[in-house]
Every structure is written in C-alpha cells, then in structure tokens.
Amino acid sequence: MYNFGFEKPGTVADAVAALGAEDAQALGGGQTLIPTLKQRLASPTTLVSLTGIAEMRGVCTGDDGALCVGGATTHATVAAEAGAYPALAATAAHIGDPAVRNRGTIGGSLANNDPSACYPAAALASGATIVTNTREIAADDYFQGMFTTALDEGEIITEVRFPVPEAAHYEKFVQPASRFALVGVFVAKYADGVRVAITGASNDGVFRWSEAEAALSSNFSADALDGLSLPSDDMISDLHGTAAYRAHLCGVMTKRAVAQAS
Amino acid sequence: MPKDSGIGASTKRREDMRFLTGAGNYTDDINLAGQAYVHFLRSDVAHGTLKNVDTSAAAAMPGVVRIFTSSDFDGVGGIPCGWQVTSKDGNVMQEPTHPILATGKVRHVGEMIAAVVADTPEQARDAAEAIVLDIDELPAMVDMKAALADGATKVHDDLNDNLCYDWGFVEENREAVDKAMSEAAHVTSLELVNNRLVANPMEPRVAVGDYARHSDESTLYTTSQNPHVIRLLMGAFVLGIPEHKLRVVAPDVGGGFGTKIFHYAEEAFCTFAAKACNRPVKWTSSRSEAFISDAHGRDHVTKIELALDADNNFTALRCLTHANMGAYLSTFAPSVPTWLHGTLLAGNYRTPLIYTNVKAVFTNTVPVDAYRGAGRPEATFQLERVIDKAARELGVDPVDLRRQNFIREFPYATPVAVEYDTGDYDATMDKMLELADRDGFDARRKASEAKGKLRGFGVNCFIEACGIAPSNLVGQLGARAGLYESATVRVNATGGLVVMTGSHSHGQGHETTFPQVVAEMIGIDADQVEIVHGDTARTPMGMGTYGSRSIAVGGSAMVRATEKIINKTKKIAAHLLEAAEADIELKDGAFSVAGTDKSVTWGEVTLAAYVPHNYPLEDIEPGLEETAFYDPSNFTYPAGAYACEVEVDPDTGTVTIERFVSADDFGNVINPMIVEGQVHGGIAQGIGQALLENCSYDENGQLLSASYMDYTMPRADNLPHMEHYTVDHSCQTPCTHNPLGVKGCGEAGAIGSPPTVINAIIDALQSGGHKVDHIDMPATPDRVWAAMQ
Numbered sequence A: 001m002y003n004f005g006f007e008k009p010g011t012v013a014d015a016v017a018a019l020g021a022e023d024a025q026a027l028g029g030g031q032t033l034i035p036t037l038k039q040r041l042a043s044p045t046t047l048v049s050l051t052g053i054a055e056m057r058g059v060c061t062g063d064d065g066a067l068c069v070g071g072a073t074t075h076a077t078v079a080a081e082a083g084a085y086p087a088l089a090a091t092a093a094h095i096g097d098p099a100v101r102n103r104g105t106i107g108g109s110l111a112n113n114d115p116s117a118c119y120p121a122a123a124l125a126s127g128a129t130i131v132t133n134t135r136e137i138a139a140d141d142y143f144q145g146m147f148t149t150a151l152d153e154g155e156i157i158t159e160v161r162f163p164v165p166e167a168a169h170y171e172k173f174v175q176p177a178s179r180f181a182l183v184g185v186f187v188a189k190y191a192d193g194v195r196v197a198i199t200g201a202s203n204d205g206v207f208r209w210s211e212a213e214a215a216l217s218s219n220f221s222a223d224a225l226d227g228l229s230l231p232s233d234d235m236i237s238d239l240h241g242t243a244a245y246r247a248h249l250c251g252v253m254t255k256r257a258v259a260q261a262s
Numbered sequence B: 001m002p003k004d005s006g007i008g009a010s011t012k013r014r015e016d017m018r019f020l021t022g023a024g025n026y027t028d029d030i031n032l033a034g035q036a037y038v039h040f041l042r043s044d045v046a047h048g049t050l051k052n053v054d055t056s057a058a059a060a061m062p063g064v065v066r067i068f069t070s071s072d073f074d075g076v077g078g079i080p081c082g083w084q085v086t087s088k089d090g091n092v093m094q095e096p097t098h099p100i101l102a103t104g105k106v107r108h109v110g111e112m113i114a115a116v117v118a119d120t121p122e123q124a125r126d127a128a129e130a131i132v133l134d135i136d137e138l139p140a141m142v143d144m145k146a147a148l149a150d151g152a153t154k155v156h157d158d159l160n161d162n163l164c165y166d167w168g169f170v171e172e173n174r175e176a177v178d179k180a181m182s183e184a185a186h187v188t189s190l191e192l193v194n195n196r197l198v199a200n201p202m203e204p205r206v207a208v209g210d211y212a213r214h215s216d217e218s219t220l221y222t223t224s225q226n227p228h229v230i231r232l233l234m235g236a237f238v239l240g241i242p243e244h245k246l247r248v249v250a251p252d253v254g255g256g257f258g259t260k261i262f263h264y265a266e267e268a269f270c271t272f273a274a275k276a277c278n279r280p281v282k283w284t285s286s287r288s289e290a291f292i293s294d295a296h297g298r299d300h301v302t303k304i305e306l307a308l309d310a311d312n313n314f315t316a317l318r319c320l321t322h323a324n325m326g327a328y329l330s331t332f333a334p335s336v337p338t339w340l341h342g343t344l345l346a347g348n349y350r351t352p353l354i355y356t357n358v359k360a361v362f363t364n365t366v367p368v369d370a371y372r373g374a375g376r377p378e379a380t381f382q383l384e385r386v387i388d389k390a391a392r393e394l395g396v397d398p399v400d401l402r403r404q405n406f407i408r409e410f411p412y413a414t415p416v417a418v419e420y421d422t423g424d425y426d427a428t429m430d431k432m433l434e435l436a437d438r439d440g441f442d443a444r445r446k447a448s449e450a451k452g453k454l455r456g457f458g459v460n461c462f463i464e465a466c467g468i469a470p471s472n473l474v475g476q477l478g479a480r481a482g483l484y485e486s487a488t489v490r491v492n493a494t495g496g497l498v499v500m501t502g503s504h505s506h507g508q509g510h511e512t513t514f515p516q517v518v519a520e521m522i523g524i525d526a527d528q529v530e531i532v533h534g535d536t537a538r539t540p541m542g543m544g545t546y547g548s549r550s551i552a553v554g555g556s557a558m559v560r561a562t563e564k565i566i567n568k569t570k571k572i573a574a575h576l577l578e579a580a581e582a583d584i585e586l587k588d589g590a591f592s593v594a595g596t597d598k599s600v601t602w603g604e605v606t607l608a609a610y611v612p613h614n615y616p617l618e619d620i621e622p623g624l625e626e627t628a629f630y631d632p633s634n635f636t637y638p639a640g641a642y643a644c645e646v647e648v649d650p651d652t653g654t655v656t657i658e659r660f661v662s663a664d665d666f667g668n669v670i671n672p673m674i675v676e677g678q679v680h681g682g683i684a685q686g687i688g689q690a691l692l693e694n695c696s697y698d699e700n701g702q703l704l705s706a707s708y709m710d711y712t713m714p715r716a717d718n719l720p721h722m723e724h725y726t727v728d729h730s731c732q733t734p735c736t737h738n739p740l741g742v743k744g745c746g747e748a749g750a751i752g753s754p755p756t757v758i759n760a761i762i763d764a765l766q767s768g769g770h771k772v773d774h775i776d777m778p779a780t781p782d783r784v785w786a787a788m789q
C-alpha cells in the first residue's frame, strides 16, 4: 500500500468537493479497493470515505413503492432490512462472508461492476434507477461492460431505487474458490413483463437475456425456457469453467430462478 | 471410569490453551531489537536471461540498509538437495545448482532476484520497486512432455537436458512384467494426472536471522518442521557455519503439511544478511509470495496398467510416470516420486510382478516436493483407480476384487522391496462396510434419484510406509541424511520431567501425546511431564516431524530414554529399600519390593538422585538425565479401507460428499481424540485435492491459481456433516518392531481419500448411464459436466 490522505465527510456535498482533488477516490466498504491498494495496483492521493454520510445509509420505501437503498448501505443491512423485496435481501445475504457483508456497500459494488458480482444482476433485472449526486441513471444505461459504468469521474452513487416485483429470485452458482458468481441469474416478474439479468457469464459483463424474458413474460414457468439457450461465443472461459459450461449454466440457473421465484 | 491420562486417553490438547487465547509464540511474533526487514524482488517471468539488475536508484531510497544481488553470494554454497536418485542406466540424477538469489537466469515466477534490507518493510518494498531489471525472456517449459522433447529449451543450460533422472524399479522385473502383461487374460489401463497442489499452511513462512558479533554466533528463527535439519543443511552446505556457532529455533509452527520441511533460500538469506548488516533481518511471507515460493506438491502424469488372469487375480502392474520437479531440486524432491512412491505400488495386494518407471522433469515452475503423504497418495490414487476400473470392466464388485487379491500372511515381502510387518485388510474392509451401511446404499440411491440426483458409492484401500525410516536402508537408496530420532529425558529433583525431543510439532499435539506415554510408563500424572522441542540449542540432534514419524520414531526414542531412567531409578530404589534391584517394581509412581509392603515414591527416588546423601555413589552417578537415539528397523505400515458416498447434480456437475467413512489400522493409539482429528483433517485435505484444489500454470509459466480467489481450499461446507463423517481406528494390528506398537496416522486421510472420492463419482455417473471411466482431479463441476456430455 502506498501512502494516501483520508477524508470522512458527513455530507454528499462535502464528499463531492473532496473528490474534486486530483487522484482522489471514493471509498465505500473497501472490500475491493483496499485489497487493490495492498497489492499496490492503485495509488490514489486521497481516499474519501462515504460511510459517514448519514443520508447515504439505510433502506426505505419511496412514494412510488420502490425500495430505496442508500449508496453507502452495507450488504448486511440490506440483508436484514430489505424485507419488502425478499429476493434482494436474499441476494445481499449471500454476497461474500460476514466480514465482507458488514463492510461492503451497494454503491461500491455497482460502481465497481465486477463481471461476477451479484448486485449488478439484481439492479439490471429490477430495472433499478441508480441515483447519483448529479442525475438518475436507468440500470439499462448504467452497465457498460466489465468494470465499466456510466459514472463520470468523481460521481457518487447516493441511492439505488428498486421497483418491487411481483415475484423474483436470484440463483447463484458459485465459483468454488472466490464464491463470487460463476453464473448468477436474477429473474424478476413485473406486471408489464419479466426481466432476466445474468452475471458472471459474459465477457461483456452483466446482461439481459431477452429471449428468456419474452418466453417468461408470456408463461412464467421453467418449462417456458425449454429449448432456449445462449450462444457461448462471448462467454467467459477460465480455470473454473469453459464458455460452453457457462452458457449451459445460464439456462439451468434461469430455470431454477423461475422455479423458486416468489 | 474412563482413563483420563496415559496411553489411550483422549486427553484434551494442552497446547490449545495457548493457541486459542492468542498466547502462541510463532516466528512472526519474534521481534529483535534493531531488526531490519527484507523484501525480495521476485521474478515475474518464468524463464529468462538476467542481463542486468540496476539497484542504483533503489540504494538511495529512504531507510535502505543494503541491497543484495547474486554477486554478494560469490563463494556461498547453493541450496542443497538431500536425496540422490540413480537412473536406471546407472547414472546419478542431474543436479543443478540452486543459488540463493537468481544467477544468470530466472527459472520460475517467484524466484528471488534481489533482496532489499531496510528499516521498515514498506521502505524495503518501495526500494525493491525502484530496482530496474533487464531480462531477456526465454520460452517457458511448463508441460513435462514438451520439456523432454528433442531440442526443448533447457531450464538449466549446464545440464544435458530437462530430465533429472529416469528411474526404473524394480528394473530386474521389467521384462517379466512386460511378458505378464502380454500374456494376461485382461489388462486394464488408465492415464491420469495427480494434480499439483499448494500446501497453504495457515501460518505463512517467516525467517528472522540474528548475529552476535562478540561470539560470532548466528541464530535463525524459522517456520520449520525440523530445525536440526535446517541447521545441518544451511550450516554445512550453504553458509559454512559450524553447528556450535549456529542455532536454529522453530517456535510454534502453524501448520506445515510437508512444505516446512525443506531448507529455503530465504532462511539462508536472513542468516547471511544478519551478519553482513550486523542487524537482525526479518522476512514474513505474504500469502501471495507463499503461492510462488513454498514448494508445491504432487504433479504426476501417469499411465498405469493392471494385468489379471482369468480368475481375476492380479498378475502384474506397470506404471509409467512423469514427475514434475519444478525449476530446482527442493530438499527431498527426488525421493518423493521414487522411493516414497514406487515401493508402495503393491498396496494391499499380492501382485507378484511390479515395474515402475519415473521420469523426473525440470520445468519453469516452483519446485515440487513432499506434501502430506508424499508419493504414497500418488501411488494409492493410481493403483486404486485402476483396480476400480478393472472391476467395472470385468463386471465384478470392486470390494470383492480387492478382497480376492488381499495380502493375508504377515510378514509379507512385496516385489517392491518392502516388508509389511502386520496388517489385517479384511478387518478394516469389514469395519468400513459396516460403518458405511453399504446394505442401505440402494435405498439412499433411489432417494437421490427421486430428487433428480445421481448417487455413487466408492471404496478404496490403502497402505502407507510411515515411521520414516531405517537409516542404513535409506542411505543405500540415496538419502544424504539419517532418519533416526532422538530424545533426552531430564528428571528434576522433585520428580517432574522434561522431554527434549527431536520431533517438532507443527499442529500434531506432541505436547499432549508425548507426556501421556512417559506418564504411563512411570505411573504418574501426565501433567508432571513437559515437552521441549523446536530449538537446536535445547534438544538433541533430531530429524523432525514428517512422514507420520513422530510417535513411531520420536516416541520410540523417548521410550528408550525413559527406560534408561526407569532402570536407574530402580537401582536407586533398591538401595533405598535395601533390596535387590531385580525385586523392585515400579507401579503408579511408586517403587516397591515384590512380595513386601516396603515402598518409596517416585519423588523420593528422584530427590535422592540429586541429593545423594544416602545413595550408591560407588555404583551409579547422581542425577537423572538420559538420552536415546532410535533408528527404526523397518517402516511402519498403516493401512485402511475408506468409503465415500457422493451425490452428483447432473444439470450442473456439482458433486457433494454425503458420507465418508474411514476404517484405519494405526496399530496402538496413544490419544484417540488427536488421532481422529488428524484423520478428519487428512480426509479434508484429500477431499480438497479430489474436488477443489488445483495449481494451474498457463503456457507462459504464469501461475493462474495464485490466490484464494482462484485456488480453492476446502471449507467446512465442502465436507459431510459430522454424523456422516466417521473415522474409526478400532482395527489394530500393532507394529511389531517399535516399542509402542504404533504406526502413525498423520498422512492416512490425505492418502486414502482422493481415490475414494473419484471412485464414488464414477459410480454415480455410470449409474446415470454416462460412459465415464475416469475423471481427473479436481473433479470440479465444469469437469464433471463436460465428462457427462
């Protein structure tokens, strides 16, 4: 780790100001960023901690019924308090281990957009709105490929708004070592249709499986997926699974997610 | 009333109070006044010519004490290899020099190129980043067969090629084996990989070098399973320090599994640099460094063939193996695929003819050496897999085929040069089948199938050679060390004892079990006995802990020394009781004269030895301290039968272990609880190898599984629930040639479990109609799924 300065502002405005400094970087739970610093793969001059900002923490229900999660809310808090959206709470409850869940934040996870992370699938499948200090971004516009998002330099995720579906489930097949998602499928059924988002599988990061969405929108049952499959061309191939295996798992996990959606 | 002390008692581990309350004293807890820290600059390319190492900018950085490169080690010896294997053509193995810091070339990712000693670890690391390297990359030799191809790039330019040795065993049997193969009614053959592993002890390696200028004495604190071996190798072969000027201390050691046996360059560096800088020098490995610098384990590629006659009797076995040595020869590396592997190929069976050929190969990877089981898991895996495959090909029950070929007469001289003293393989097989409830398996399979899962039942037998080893024998086989063990028993005036043993626990619980033995012999409470180990200044020359040898060899030395003590105390007691020595009996901590009510206590006798007012000074010396060195006359041969039940999810290839049973014969057992813990842990590691762990390199010699994000360690939820994780050691055929009748239990679980798991997976897949007759370890979901397609 190289030396860095540290700020812990109490308001979003102060955080934005602090992030204006050259090479300053936001710090959420540090579960991705701190290991990166320890390996000396990044060298920010100042870390601006977001966890002291009260308005960015906690879970509530918005006027439109959406579940609103503050950008600096930990996975453990979401697991415990997002009862209005059980599939989201369950997703958070299975990220990493207790130490990770007690520190890691939803804003950090979505800003990082790891291709194997869980929250991106939840946000995309829910058609969530990513609220930042400057604007609101629809999930469909937000995720732009592995580790790439619509966020600008210094932009902070202050809140994430999840429309609550009629039924949903996240089915995660873990990569055995890291226990991130080797393939994770989030299925959410809304009055106007079903959304299916898949993480862990694609070289392009989290994506929607539109064929499956169409089939499920007319018949929300695992059988509706029979005969559907994804091409393996753009799938990740690594030590833990070939592209063909991941493509296969997408189908299996989607079926299982539908079968368990509630 | 259950026995709560002495042999056979499940005494709680006394060391755990220290470990569990944070009071352990590990090497990293040692901090010396004025200590500096070293950071090693390690190669990030697998193979290359080292053209220049420019340290000028780094040397000027804050806090830098001194920067070392290979030229600072001119005249210093290389890291030695402790075993010389001779090829079948009579030539000794090719043995490259192994410099402390890379010289001329780098040969694996992780090899040390330069070392920065600085006031703080951060300063050392900062300066190491400022060193400018000029390396011309060379093609990396990763695949063993490619490394042996004509014209392959040489890992060591001064050797003939990348072949370390080409070993044949038993060479005189080769033609007879070939003939038996060609005449057999049935031959089953199998090609398989024994996957490369990283030991990953919880405590990474640490070394602290210290030097006292006034006395010219060097001290090395290090994470070692055998501090005397390190003192001998490093003092005599590397740094040229006589033993009386070199002390090696290994305090509490947090796991080793073999990888802390070896003498590492970091140890020699810290000892050398402490003198050169006249300051203590400390190195603490990061987990990332451990992956690329701790010796790895296994890594065999094998073709094995089993010949059977028309009645399914085994007639011959042939095994052709390529064994990866990595870039340099680690301390015991050459012995693992040869004498610790070829001699085990008879297994539990009467196969009359056996031949094995092992080609050991240099590659641009981390050196490979002994890892829990060392050679014996490799032998067991291939033998038990090919037997299982034969049973399936012949349509016979795998249990029956094994039983039919069991050795039943002991002692039994195998065709691979070892003689089993005792065993009862039917007993362990029967016990295993009973505990595994094989009769209930069909119902459990049906229940799994009703859930859409496949269920398989796998069995396995194993034999291992432990209690390493008769020195004269291993000397003939190429060992450059003796493999006896030592103990000094010191009795204090008021009767308490200290045992200074050459064995060294790195988690096995010696501080608990060793006193149980002494307490039993004297008839006193185990609390009266204290163990000292891990310090060359405080213990007699001993060979340390590995190869399941501590109780069998170290325990035997302790018994011999205690016997000497008892003999002497009987003389003293006879004097005090005015009786004949032959009439003195020692029982429950008191000496009595047979047939009388006259007695003296243990404490009265020990006091007399140190306050010899009324004492036979003309016959015996005062004091009570005895030393014994014990050299075993044979290996010990623990054996067992294991069963595993798996469920396979056919949609994803996921394997879960539903039940695991081990029935082991360890001979006599000192502390059942500790034995069960050893077996539970060994099986967990074996399941790790079978399902999870894999050390994987890409074609450029980059380690892909270089952290816990990609290297899968077994976790609690990978193992069966405790009620279906049964370890049994009730079948006991005591060893006939050591005084305790013990065989050793440390490695059994890791040896016996991998083939059991794979056999069960194959059984499950075949039950689902999949024509799969082998799957390489680790049987990860993607591999199992691919095999089903």
Ligand SMILES: Cc1cc2nc3c(=O)[nH]c(=O)nc-3n(C[C@H](O)[C@H](O)[C@H](O)COP(=O)(O)OP(=O)(O)OC[C@H]3O[C@@H](n4cnc5c(N)ncnc54)[C@H](O)[C@@H]3O)c2cc1C
Binding pocket: A025, A026, A027, A028, A029, A030, A031, A032, A033, A034, A050, A071, A072, A094, A095, A096, A097, A100, A103, A104, A105, A106, A107, A108, A109, A111, A112, A114, A116, A117, A118, A119, A155, A156, A157, A158, A178, A179, A180, A181
């Ligand atoms: C052992 C382990 C296991 C894990 N397992 C899983 C898993 O199973 N599934 C999973 O999804 N994840 C997993 N994670 C990742 C974990 O969820 C992290 O919490 C997450 O990736 C990053 O969140 P953080 O709050 O720790 O962010 P940090 O590490 O603090 O920051 C990550 C990045 O996001 C930026 N950032 C942080 N907060 C904000 C914000 N509010 N607005 C804008 N930018 C911000 C930072 O500048 C940085 O670039 C695991 C991590 C570990 C260490």
